[in-house]
Amino acid sequence: MNGLALRLGSTATVRGRKSRELLLLTGFLVVIWTVTGILSPRFLTPQNLSDILVQAAPLGFVVIGQMLVIVMRGLDLSVASVMATAAVLSTSTFDNTGGVFVVGILLGAGVGAVNGYLVAYRKVTPFLATLATMIILQGIRFAYTGGAPGGSLPDAFRFLATGRIAGIPVSLMILAVVAFAAHWMLERSVLGRQFMLYGDNPAAARMTGLPVNRLVVLAFVISGVMAALGGLFLVGYVGIVDNWTGRGYELDSIAAAVIGGASLRGGKGSVLGALLAALILVSLFNIVVIVGLSIEFQMVIKGVLILLAAGVYLRSSRA
Amino acid sequence: MSDFARAIRFQPVHLVIVGLILTVFVVGAVHSERFATLTNVSNIQDQLVVLALVALAQTVVILSGGIDLSFAGMLGLLTVLFASVAGGDPAVFAAAVVGILTLGALLGAINGGLIAFTGIHPLIVTLATSSIMAGVALLHSNQPSGSVALFFEDLVYARLFGFVPYGTIYVLAAYFVIGFMLWRTQFGTRIYAVGDDERAAAISGVPVRLTKLMVYSLSGLIAAMAAIYMVGRFGVGDPRAGVGFDLRSITPVIVGGTILAGGRGGVLGTLLAVILLILLRNVLNFLNVSSFYLWIVEGLIVIVAVSLFAARASK
Numbered sequence: 001m002n003g004l005a006l007r008l009g010s011t012a013t014v015r016g017r018k019s020r021e022l023l024l025l026t027g028f029l030v031v032i033w034t035v036t037g038i039l040s041p042r043f044l045t046p047q048n049l050s051d052i053l054v055q056a057a058p059l060g061f062v063v064i065g066q067m068l069v070i071v072m073r074g075l076d077l078s079v080a081s082v083m084a085t086a087a088v089l090s091t092s093t094f095d096n097t098g099g100v101f102v103v104g105i106l107l108g109a110g111v112g113a114v115n116g117y118l119v120a121y122r123k124v125t126p127f128l129a130t131l132a133t134m135i136i137l138q139g140i141r142f143a144y145t146g147g148a149p150g151g152s153l154p155d156a157f158r159f160l161a162t163g164r165i166a167g168i169p170v171s172l173m174i175l176a177v178v179a180f181a182a183h184w185m186l187e188r189s190v191l192g193r194q195f196m197l198y199g200d201n202p203a204a205a206r207m208t209g210l211p212v213n214r215l216v217v218l219a220f221v222i223s224g225v226m227a228a229l230g231g232l233f234l235v236g237y238v239g240i241v242d243n244w245t246g247r248g249y250e251l252d253s254i255a256a257a258v259i260g261g262a263s264l265r266g267g268k269g270s271v272l273g274a275l276l277a278a279l280i281l282v283s284l285f286n287i288v289v290i291v292g293l294s295i296e297f298q299m300v301i302k303g304v305l306i307l308l309a310a311g312v313y314l315r316s317s318r319a
Numbered sequence: 320m321s322d323f324a325r326a327i328r329f330q331p332v333h334l335v336i337v338g339l340i341l342t343v344f345v346v347g348a349v350h351s352e353r354f355a356t357l358t359n360v361s362n363i364q365d366q367l368v369v370l371a372l373v374a375l376a377q378t379v380v381i382l383s384g385g386i387d388l389s390f391a392g393m394l395g396l397l398t399v400l401f402a403s404v405a406g407g408d409p410a411v412f413a414a415a416v417v418g419i420l421t422l423g424a425l426l427g428a429i430n431g432g433l434i435a436f437t438g439i440h441p442l443i444v445t446l447a448t449s450s451i452m453a454g455v456a457l458l459h460s461n462q463p464s465g466s467v468a469l470f471f472e473d474l475v476y477a478r479l480f481g482f483v484p485y486g487t488i489y490v491l492a493a494y495f496v497i498g499f500m501l502w503r504t505q506f507g508t509r510i511y512a513v514g515d516d517e518r519a520a521a522i523s524g525v526p527v528r529l530t531k532l533m534v535y536s537l538s539g540l541i542a543a544m545a546a547i548y549m550v551g552r553f554g555v556g557d558p559r560a561g562v563g564f565d566l567r568s569i570t571p572v573i574v575g576g577t578i579l580a581g582g583r584g585g586v587l588g589t590l591l592a593v594i595l596l597i598l599l600r601n602v603l604n605f606l607n608v609s610s611f612y613l614w615i616v617e618g619l620i621v622i623v624a625v626s627l628f629a630a631r632a633s634k
Contacts, residue, residue, distance in 0.1 A: 075442075077566075122626040125579050127386075127442075131566060131619040139614030145612070251446060264440040296461075299392075299454030306447035310439040 017316060021261040024312070029283065034177060036215055036287045043290050054162070056282035057171040058083075058234035059252060060275050063260070066253040067274040071186075072219045073266030074126035075094060078134040079253055082108050082224055083231025083246030085141045088149045090232065091241045091305045094182050104228040111137060112224025134250070142243060149241045159226030163235025171233050178229070194221065200267030201275040226256030255264040255302060256281055259309040281305070330584075332576040332624075334534070336591040340598060347602035354605050357482040365552070367597040368486035369545050371411040371590060373568040375497055376541035378589045379444075380441075381572050383534040384514035384581025388541055389430055389445040390568055392452030394561030397423055397546035399456045402465025402556025409468040426452065427539020431532035449565060450598045456558040474613045475551035486548060490590075493544060497537075510534060514581025570617060571596060574624045596620075 037044035062079050069076045086104035111133055118129035163170045186192040198205040198215055206212050230249065235241050260277035262269030281302065287298045327391040334451035347354040373390050381386040426448070426450045433444045460600035478484050486614035509530045537626055549560050577584025596617065603613050 044554065066520075076435060118622065118626070124622070124625045125599070126623050128569075128621060129578060132618040132625070134618070135614045135621070136618030139616075139618065142611035142614070146610075192503065250525050251450075254443075258443055264442060283356065294458060296454045296457035299450045300456070303447040303449070303451030303454065306443060306450070307433065310443050310447075311437055314438055 006200065013015070015309040018261065018273070020316065021313065022270070022272055023278065024257060025260065025280065028205050029280050029294035032280070032283060032287060036264040036290060040290050043287070048286070048290075052283055052286050053172055053279070054169045054237065055286070056279050057161075057169075057175050057254060058230040058237065058246075059249065059278040060175050060283060061178065061226045061233060062246075062249055062253045063256040063278045064179060064271055065223030065276045067257040067262050067269045067271065068182070068186070068195065068219050069089070069223045070254070070257050070264060071124070071195055071266060073199055073202065073264075073271040074119060074216070074219065075130065075224045075264065076115065076220065077127065077130040078111060078137060078225070079223065079227035079230070080246040080249040081134040082227040082248060083234060083245060084110050085137050086228035087235040087241050087245045088141055088145055088232040088243065091153055091235065092145070092149065098104060104232050105225050106222035108228025109221050109224070109313075112221035113217060114223065116220035119220065120213035120216040145243060147243070149243055153235060153239065153241065157232070157236050158239065161233045172236070174233075178226075179271055179275055186271060196264075196267060199269075202266075209299065225298065230301060252281065252302075253278075255306050258306060261313060262314065277309075330576045330588060331457075332627075333588055333591055336575070336595055340405040340595050343595065343598050343602050347598075347605055350602075353606040354602065359601070361426060361482045361484055363597055363601050364484050364487045366601070367593050368490055368548055368552075369459075369486075369564070370567065370571065370597065371593045372489045372541055372545035372548070373564050374571040374593050375586060376492055376538040378572045378577055378584070378586055379497060379501070379510065379541075379577075380534055380538050381569075381577055381579060382514045382581060383510045384517065385434065385441040385531065385534065386569075386579075387430065387445050387535065388442060388565040389426075389449040389452065389473045391561040391563070391565040392449035392454075392456065393423070393426055393539065393542050394549065394564055395558045396426075396452040396459075396463050397543050398549050398560045399460050399556040399558045400466065401546055402467055403460065405471075405474050405550070407462060407466045407468055409470055410473060412468045416547060419547060420540055423539040423543025423546070424536045425539070427542070428532060428536040428538050430539065431535030431554050432536040434515040434535065435528035437495070453561070455556070460556070460558055463553070463557040465550075465556040465584070466554060468548050471551045472554055475548065482512060486552075489544070489548065491530075493541065494586050494590055497541075501585065506533065508531070510580055514583075516582070535627065542627045570621055574620055576624075579625075 034046065034048075042048060062083070066076055066079060086107050089107055090101070090104040115130050115133055118124040119126050122129075124132075150236075159170065160174070161171050165173070173259070186195065194210050194215055196206070198210065198212055199206070200213065205215075207267070207279075227246075231246050234246055238245070256266070256277040257269060257274050259280065260270065260273030262274065284301050285298050285303070288295060288301065323630065345353070353359060362513050368623025373394070377387055377392070400422065401415060401419040404418060405412055430441075430445055430448055433439060433448075434441045438446075473484055476484075479488070501510065509520070509525045512523070512525050513527055513534075518528055520530075546560070550556055553560075570590050571592035572584070573579060574595070575584065575590070577588060599616065600610065600613055603616075
């Protein structure tokens with residue numbers, strides 16, 4: 001009973017800390033938007049803001065999965081490779097919209113299952129398991145395309161990524177639905193509790209009789225599927241399929257998850273935080289361009305922000 | 320464990336890798352008469368210098384239970400700065416070398432300091448600093464620039480006895496010194512202790528934070544050695560020189576039998592694994608197999624190696 005009371009007590013403080021973090025992130029976003037708005041009148045226009053949101057959508061998909069894996073004490077380095085492979089495969093195999101989604105998502109789920117199997121059943125470190133699948137997938141992709149991907153993007157798919165219904169970007173509507181489902185799953189469902197418990201204390205989760213191995217596999221499968229979705233929306237947005245589609249997203253998604261409050265030590269993370277962080281990152285990239293700084297500043301800012309966020313959260317979780 | 324075995328941290332996996340190296344070599348020699356020539360053997364050595372050095376740095380860090388993902392940015396920054404400071408002038412060459420080695424150690428110390436004193440995960444810290452350093456490198460120079468004294472380029476391209484590039488000696492010297500350090504010095508023992516069990520190490524009086532600081536500093540120093548060699552090899556400093564080396568540096572360490580959790584492994588396995596991976600790439604080229612397939616092979620090797628070690632560790 002004591003243990004239960006302790007857990008309930010800590011849940012309350014976790015809630016408090018989480019809302020503080022969300023407040024902090026929102027505040028930060030408002031500040032950088034306002035400051036840039038004062039510096040450049042072109043920034044705070046509805047057009048530019050909705051551009052930023054649409055640009056952030058692919059990272060938004062990817063970071064949801066990445067965050068979940070990080071909650072489970074893991075890490076998914078294969079997301080960028082999944083993004084590119086899903087994009088390449090689906091655009092070259094099918095010319096109809098349904099096919100595009102099915103092939104890409106199946107691939108993501110398959111890679112996630114392999115990652116999860118290696119981690120849960122073969123006891124391979126998530127870092128190495130996903131590093132290996134990343135490289136293998138890269139080899140398969142290049143061998144399959146012979147170095148130069150072909151195929152074309154179906155118009156309907158372009159529409160999903162760049163189109164608008166009643167002025168609202170379709171990609172954002174889909175992301176909103178997915179994000180809401182993920183948020184509900186993690187915060188309100190039994191499954192989400194199980195994910196959190198495992199991340200917090202794997203040994204306890206095992207002793208409670210949770211199917212821990214299956215939970216780990218499921219987390220990686222979700223991450224693979226989200227990465228595939230992110231890849232499909234990214235090529236849909238860019239309009240060109242490339243063997244390196246999504247390059248850098250593995251690190252950007254980890255950065256966004258961490259800035260959004262996830263801890264590599266597990267048991268901590270939220271969908272809202274992750275999405276806000278993705279939006280902050282993409283906003284900063286946009287701001288660097290708008291303010292006329294050279295584009296390399298993006299990398300410097302990203303690094304500083306990661307360190308700041310990680311430092312702040314560490315402090316707040318100790319206090 | 321005998322002193323010698325401890326020095327090189329001999330493991331059965333080393334024999335396996337040596338066997339694989341010989342197999343790959345024989346396959347190459349059988350398939351192409353140009354493979355087992357002095358020219359190609361020296362080419363292979365040229366190709367392995369940079370990977371061998373960054374993998375050495377990564378080995379030390381992983382032994383201490385950490386990870387260093389900052390090579391992507393650090394190599395770019397250090398090569399660009401070295402090439403712009405050294406220029407073509409032999410007179411400033413020595414000063415530039417000392418300067419860049421110091422800078423490498425300092426940048427590494429920043430990584431180590433952040434990791435040791437803030438408690439932020441090494442992966443996050445080095446990821447962030449890598450991004451910052453890559454940005455600064457590109458801000459300094461958007462494209463390959465600078466130069467280096469001609470005598471240094473000549474030195475890098477020269478071969479002892481016709482088939483041993485000075486790069487090989489550079490690498491062997493670095494591995495010898497680091498191996499000796501891990502084997503014979505108190506610092507080396509502390510690295511293993513911290514990697515094995517940080518809390519236990521702290522209780523038995525090991526200055527854990529200082530050890531971590533020095534480990535990352537050493538990693539930066541070795542990265543600077545790689546950067547200097549790269550500039551000699553290419554004749555310029557390339558801000559993108561480090562791209563990919565963050566993750567590439569890890570594969571040989573793992574294949575060589577060092578455990579990612581820290582505390583177990585050594586430099587000999589890493590060196591053997593580097594030779595195997597570079598040789599494999601070279602042979603596949605001779606066999607006209609696209610390097611795309613090499614990625615698949617590399618990934619499979621990692622999975623096999625890791626699940627093998629994981630299965631053994633759990634026993």
